[in-house]
Amino acid sequence: MNNHSILIIDDEVQIRKLLEITLSSNNFKTSEAVNGKSGLLMAANHPPDLIILDLGLPDEDGQTILKKLREWYFNPIIILSVRNSEEDIITALDNGANDYLVKPFRTGELLARIRTALRLSQTFTNSPVFEFENIKIDFVNHSVKKNDELIKLTSTEFSLLSLLVKNEGRVLTHSFILKEIWGMGYIEQTQYLRVFIAQLRKKIEANPNHPIFIKTESGIGYRFITVKNN
Amino acid sequence: MSIFHKIKNKPTQFLVSTITIITTSLICYLISDYIGYKTIALVLLLVVSLLAIILDVIPVLLAAVLSALIWDYFFIPPHFTLHVDKTEDALMLIMYFIIALVNGVLTTKIRKIEKITQLKEEKLNSIKLYNTLFNSISHELRTPISTIYGSTDNLLNNQKNLSEENKINLITEIHKASERLNRLVGNLLNISRLETGHISVKKDWCNVNELIPYVINSLEQELKNHNIKILIDEQFPLVKLDYGLMEQVISNIVYNASIYTVENTIITVDIKLVNNNLTIIISDNGSGISDDEIEKIFDKFYRIKATSANGTGLGLSIAKGFIEAHNGKIKAFNNELKGLSFEIKIPLATNEIMNLNSI
Numbered sequence: 001m002n003n004h005s006i007l008i009i010d011d012e013v014q015i016r017k018l019l020e021i022t023l024s025s026n027n028f029k030t031s032e033a034v035n036g037k038s039g040l041l042m043a044a045n046h047p048p049d050l051i052i053l054d055l056g057l058p059d060e061d062g063q064t065i066l067k068k069l070r071e072w073y074f075n076p077i078i079i080l081s082v083r084n085s086e087e088d089i090i091t092a093l094d095n096g097a098n099d100y101l102v103k104p105f106r107t108g109e110l111l112a113r114i115r116t117a118l119r120l121s122q123t124f125t126n127s128p129v130f131e132f133e134n135i136k137i138d139f140v141n142h143s144v145k146k147n148d149e150l151i152k153l154t155s156t157e158f159s160l161l162s163l164l165v166k167n168e169g170r171v172l173t174h175s176f177i178l179k180e181i182w183g184m185g186y187i188e189q190t191q192y193l194r195v196f197i198a199q200l201r202k203k204i205e206a207n208p209n210h211p212i213f214i215k216t217e218s219g220i221g222y223r224f225i226t227v228k229n230n
Numbered sequence: 231m232s233i234f235h236k237i238k239n240k241p242t243q244f245l246v247s248t249i250t251i252i253t254t255s256l257i258c259y260l261i262s263d264y265i266g267y268k269t270i271a272l273v274l275l276l277v278v279s280l281l282a283i284i285l286d287v288i289p290v291l292l293a294a295v296l297s298a299l300i301w302d303y304f305f306i307p308p309h310f311t312l313h314v315d316k317t318e319d320a321l322m323l324i325m326y327f328i329i330a331l332v333n334g335v336l337t338t339k340i341r342k343i344e345k346i347t348q349l350k351e352e353k354l355n356s357i358k359l360y361n362t363l364f365n366s367i368s369h370e371l372r373t374p375i376s377t378i379y380g381s382t383d384n385l386l387n388n389q390k391n392l393s394e395e396n397k398i399n400l401i402t403e404i405h406k407a408s409e410r411l412n413r414l415v416g417n418l419l420n421i422s423r424l425e426t427g428h429i430s431v432k433k434d435w436c437n438v439n440e441l442i443p444y445v446i447n448s449l450e451q452e453l454k455n456h457n458i459k460i461l462i463d464e465q466f467p468l469v470k471l472d473y474g475l476m477e478q479v480i481s482n483i484v485y486n487a488s489i490y491t492v493e494n495t496i497i498t499v500d501i502k503l504v505n506n507n508l509t510i511i512i513s514d515n516g517s518g519i520s521d522d523e524i525e526k527i528f529d530k531f532y533r534i535k536a537t538s539a540n541g542t543g544l545g546l547s548i549a550k551g552f553i554e555a556h557n558g559k560i561k562a563f564n565n566e567l568k569g570l571s572f573e574i575k576i577p578l579a580t581n582e583i584m585n586l587n588s589i
Contacts (some may be wrong), residue, residue, distance in 0.1 A: 086474060088430075104412055191435040191468050195589045198437055209443035209460070218443050220472040 001110040004118055005029040009039035009065070011058050012082070015103070017103075019052065020069040022107045028114075036060040043073055050118060055081035055088065063088075063095055076117035080105065082104075085217040093220070098170060107112035114115050116169035116225075130165055130212070133206055137165060144157035144204070151203050156181065160196050161204070164214060164224035197222060235522075247281055247289040250297065253302045257518070267305040271326050273488065274301055275382065278330045282337035294330030298323065321362040359530070366531040370414050370542055374407035381407075417544040420478070421530065425553040431555050433470040435584065438462060438501055438508075444501075445480045452485055460500040468589075469508055470582035475552040482545035483512045483572050489536065489541060491516030495589070507559075510574040515567040524562050 006028050008019050016032050019091065023030045024199040033039035038195045043051060051069065055062030063083065067079060081088070083101040087151040093099055098117045101110055125129065130137045142158050144151050159181050164172065175187045182192060201208040215223045254277045258270045274297040282290045302312050306319050314320045381400040385393065423429050442460050446453065480499070487497045493512050493579070500511040519527070519534060526532045530549045531543040553560045558576035565571040 104408065105536065191584055191589055194437040194440065194468055195436050195586060198440060200319055209439075216440060217476055 001138055003029055004049040004121050005025060005031065005050045006041055006114070007033065007039065009033045009036065009051065009057070009062075010054040011035055011056075012054070015054070015080075018107075022110070023114075034112075035060065035064040037056070038067060040068060044070060044098055047073065047075065048116060050076045050078065052078050052080050054078070055079060055092070063091060066092060066097060067096045073101060078110075078117060080110070089220050090175075091175075093173055095154050100171065113169075120169055132165075135213075137161065144210070146204060153200075153203060156196060157200050159202055163224065167201075168224050168226060171217045171221050171223045175222065243285050243289040246291060247285055247293040250277060250281060251293050251297045255297070255304065259304060262305065267301070267307070268322070270305050271301055275326065275329060275333075279333050279337075282334045286539075287334055287338040289417050290334030291331065294334060296329065298327045298330065300327065322524045324487050330469065362531050366543060367418070371411070374410045374414075376577075377403050377407035408513065414542050414544075417542050417548060421544055424548065424555075429475070429551070429555045431472045431475065433472055433582070435477065436471045436473050437468055437470045438466050439464065440481065441471075441476060442499055442501065445477055447485065449481060449485060449488065452488045453497070456488055456491070457494065457496045458484075459496060459498045459499075461498060465586050466501065467503065467586060468584045469503075469578055471508070471556065471576070472552075475555065479549040479552045479574070480510070480512070482549045486541065486545055487512065487514045487516070487570070495569070501576075503583070506578040506580065508578055509572075511571055512566065512574075513565050513571040514569040516569040518564040518568050519562075524564070527562055528560070 006023055008023075008030055009015050010017055010019070010032075016034075017036060019132070020030050020032065031042060031046070033042050036059050039051075039053070039057075051073070053062055053066060053069075055064065062079070066077060067095070074158045075095065079089075079092045079097045079100045080103060081092075082103045083089075089100045094133075098120075099113045102115060128138065128140045130139070134147045138144070139162060142155070144153055144158070144161065160177070163177060163180055172191050174190055174193055178189060178193055182189065186192065197214060198208070199210050201214055205211045213224060213226065216222055217226060242403055251274070254274060258265075258273055262270065278290065278293050278297055279291045286292075299312070302314065303310060306314055306323065308315060314323060381404045385397065387402055394402055439462060442462065446458055448462065484497060485498070487495070491497075496515050498511075498513045501515070502509045502511075523534060527534065528546050530547045532547075533541060533543045550560050552578065556576045557573060560574045562570060562571060562572050
């Protein structure tokens with residue numbers, strides 16, 4: 001029983017229909033806008049719990065709508081678009097989108113992303129301990145335990161893991177992570193990120209070649225997940 | 231293609247023409263005591279003919295005129311004057327001139343005809359390619375569309391007679407067909423990006439130890455009946471590559487291996503750094519392909535004969551295009567396991583390789 005409200009901004013009637021059926025059968029309340037302008041208006045009149053936004057809108061580009069929404073709307077926005085280039089995805093994430101799904105998409109995947117986004121916006125707490133599967137992170141003592149055994153992380157590895165965990169479910173772009181962990185001057189030094197991600201995976205993943213927690217988003221960044229999507 | 235490379239630059243042509251004639255004349259002058267002036271005419275004529283092969287018509291005419299004058303002035307008695315005594319010599323001078331001219335003009339004509347034939351051939355080839363392209367695309371598009379159309383029609387209008395199991399079967403077919411359409415559209419977009427030169431390689435540090443497992447994991451479904459082996463050093467250095475393009479390359483080749491081989495086939499991905507060349511060898515122990523097909527598998531829309539697998543004939547040519555965008559090379563060969571191997575070689579600059587212990 002969630003009854004969260006979701007606003008769909010998409011000009012394609014078939015996509016709106018598909019989303020409406022998928023979402024309503026999963027107990028979401030949906031409303032639909034056929035272009036950017038009416039989308040903005042509807043979001044302002046009845047702010048929904050989450051917005052699904054298309055980028056290729058007839059009146060104004062979705063990226064612009066996204067920026068306009070982000071001036072005052074702080075609930076999750078998920079981009080659902082046919083545009084699949086790394087640039088478009090990174091721009092949307094930088095413009096404040098919580099997530100990005102490329103069409104054609106699996107409805108199961110979309111539902112999982114929606115749930116993650118809603119859960120994050122609701123239950124953001126500054127809990128001193130975070131547990132998932134067999135891992136326990138203690139933010140106060142900067143320690144990590146795997147199967148109740150302490151694992152040694154360098155301070156950079158710990159910061160990286162904390163950043164990922166605190167943004168569970170979200171894609172963090174390479175430049176965002178580099179900026180947060182190493183600083184402004186390191187935004188293009190992706191070599192550090194590659195190496196530290198590999199080290200972190202070796203320490204916390206059961207099979208570093210088949211990571212289940214720290215997922216690669218090809219060409220974009222990394223996403224930390226604790227529950228397997230779908 | 232003409233057999234001889236033509237010199238493109240105009241001034242160079244005139245220079246070549248003048249220098250060749252003067253040099254030849256000089257040599258002839260030095261040995262003129264041993265050979266008669268008539269033989270020298272033949273030598274000069276031969277040189278003019280040779281020049282006609284590599285030069286345009288005007289420089290050839292220059293060579294003809296220049297050599298005729300030189301021959302007259304230096305070689306036809308009386309020497310060091312343009313004056314000719316004997317009627318026989320005068321006749322020969324005129325004939326020399328005419329033959330040299332005809333030579334130049336004829337060669338140019340032949341060249342023109344050659345060019346026209348070549349253009350015609352190219353046009354024919356492009357029409358042929360166009361037809362293959364259209365037949366292939368329309369077949370590749372219509373097959374999944376037919377599946378979707380037929381299945382949905384069945385589900386909408388024949389509900390009562392369908393068992394639950396068959397309904398699920400039809401829905402599964404629709405799902406597969408749309409996946410196939412999506413893959414085709416992706417391939418077509420990539421091919422057109424390649425053909426229009428819209429591929430820009432954005433190199434960034436890549437951990438190949440991350441890239442390869444990522445690709446293999448994303449093909450989990452397709453590879454569930456195959457055995458995958460990744461051979462790579464755990465301390466493999468970071469290398470500068472376009473992650474997205476390389477992902478596509480590996481994915482296309484491994485996917486191909488999966489659909490053209492039987493269950494339980496072993497697919498090996500072997501990665502090495504050889505003399506600053508990133509070398510990736512993807513092999514299977516399937517049944518390989520015939521030698522004359524090996525040449526063609528990178529061609530657009532080429533499909534292996536006698537196959538039931540439904541590929542688009544685009545995957546490998548996209549892989550080749552993306553590798554070439556990295557200034558690399560890709561080749562296919564039948565391996566010692568009698569299966570097919572692909573060898574990718576990408577040259578890397580020293581500053582595009584970073585050892586892990588240096589970070």
